Amino acid sequence: MAYLISIVLLVMSLSVATAQAASSFTPFHLDRQKLPYGCGSCHVGFEFRSGGGQEGCLSCHGNPAKRKTGLIRSTADLVDFEKELKKTYHHPILESKNLHSNKEILPEIDHKAPRHSDCVDCHSPHLVSSSNKFAGIKGKKNGNILTDVTTEYQLCYLCHSDSANLPGRFVNKRIEFAVSNPSFHPIEGEGKNLAVVSLIRPYKEKKTTANDVSVLKCGDCHGSDDANSPAGPHSSIYQYILRENYSARDNETESIFAYSLCYKCHNRNSILADESFKFHSMHIKGKKSSMPGNGGTSCHTCHTSHGSTENRYLIRFNTDIVSASSSGMLKFKEKGAGTFRGECFLTCHGVDHNPKSY
């Protein structure tokens, strides 16, 4: 019996030693080297019914002037998210106070549920780590079961796809990025177009070597404009929380800055040299001296940035700018896949294409 007790004590001692070991994968909030008060750092005086709320997160991750610095050993890793979230374009965290419920199951099935985004919608406070920002986040509702979120886009889809409370102006991103579409930016899988002549390495249509990048993350386009800010899509000075500027306006003067988001992956010289489309530069740069911006128009006038359910080459006309041709048609017709030839039926800047072939 004494032996048995001794062995139990030995096992206990070992388990305690293990509990104290921290590795680079240790979730931040479980790392006692970072949080000297351990669980008590957050859970002393914790209101379990409402959860810690964003104030709980911001008490360390917010304004340094209001920060309880003694709760943490080093403030080196901490960012002022309060400031970040006050940038012009942001996930509405600060505005969503008290809207999150720990009972909610996403995508939302109640069309009256308030749209919101709280810290805990994307980050699980116990399991989040610097190497895995989304560890432990609740999965996607799929019938009566929750399936684990294993890729970033699945996390984004929790709110931006099949939510019953998706506002009318938002498009279901799952439908836009579906690999069954004629064209899409390669989020869910590799793209279909095998001849994207403007692609800058390491981006490639299909992955053939280890360094090739043929699949993107939402975060490759959506994130902070500032390299010193957290990379995630918390906020940006650019619309749609984009990492680089992307002008969607008509009558825009072409510049590296105007379409710098696109030019991260697509070679500007290739596009302006019409390598893929005979009249590319004419549309982008314009040639009407009477118009502001010389009549150039945004990539967005002809291309959707997510995916097109109608056409290849991400072609979807922006009907705020483009209207039907004189014969009442608004469409793009391809002449042989991959031949860089086609025809358009549309009216734009007073010019009738009915059709215009290239």
Added chain:
Amino acid sequence: MNNIRKISIVAVLVFLGNAVSSLAAGPKISDMVVGGNKHNLSSLNKNVLYKAAPPQSARDKNTEICVFCHTPHRAVPQTTLWNRSNSSVFFGHYSSATLVIRRTSAAQFGEPNGTSRLCLSCHDGVTAGGVPLGAILNGSPINMGANDRITGISLFTASKIKSGHHPVSFIYDDAVLRAIQSDVLKKTQNYQMPRIVKLDTANRMQCTTCHDPHQNQSTEDSYQVPPNEGRKIAPFWVYGANNNASLDHDAVCMDCHSIPTNPFPLQ
């Protein structure tokens, strides 16, 4: 057999090592030299807020240390020679909708009972709010002086029991564990049966599962920063092997909430 004996010797040495390191445990209830812990309500105790007033006559029990909770004779039949009236408060129980035991074992999760009920005979917000701590079951009430009722963070009202505190008095057995592990929202959180802390004889998690009312096994470190500055990190914690209050506190939490430190990777 020899091997087992060697392992035992090593184990005992490890245990002794732990025992040595736990010398920094909090004060014993009986330590009158440097001052007993907070559960010693004797007038002789030092450095505590809640304690009896100095005795006025030789018959006063103000200097005793056990009498506030225990009596050798005519105790109530609850347990441990109990010398307090039961709290008459209806507390309800922890009300978060995410609590699996509410759905799977509702009948086994109700009013605080067992030893938790004993703790609440002082910490209940009624005794503490209206009845002096010196209102023992046997003998005359003991004069507690100015601080005769618990106030503030040590007070457990019905509201706090429902939402501001860890649930108590629920059965935690294999069936409950399986239910938690099969819950879609809880399954990643690695719940397990405790190895360090003890459930009561009916497998219920009580105040005493985590707290030792007689002695804090851990150091009595305090929070150094607001809003909890000066507050003891781990009051009356049952575990003290880490020689660090917050580590001991976390070891107790993690005993059931075995949160994985290697969460699954995300692409």
